[in-house]
Amino acid sequence: MALVEQFDEYRSRMNERILGSDNLIIKRLFNLDTNTYAEGAVSSKTKELIGLACSMVLRCDDCVKYHLGKCHELGVTEAEMQEVFSIATVIGGTIVIPHLRRAVEYWDELQKGTE
DSSP, X not given: OHHHHHHHHHHHHHHHHHHTTXXXXXXXXXXXXXXXXXXXXXOHHHHHHHHHHHHHXXXXXXXXXXXXXXXXXXXXXXXXXXXXXXXXXXXXXGGGHHHHHHHHHHHHHXXXXXX
């Protein structure tokens, strides 16, 4: 679980530092990002799965880890996760495969925490 704890600690520490600068534009962007994934006409779970697929296609490992964590919190199943992994890989092509490997590794770490 060290991989997950390390990412969560770093993300929290750096977000605190960034938001501590009191920059209005950055605060608004963070707020917009948070509100985008709130429950609405589309469920939060579905939004996180979409965010995950997009992050994989855009090849943002930090974003992938964040969305994996949220998906785990929201009860995404192994079957659902594998389906989203396949969608992202088909859309993004073979260049996504290295990110797929890291995503599967991180998902496995998240799953260990619930065993």
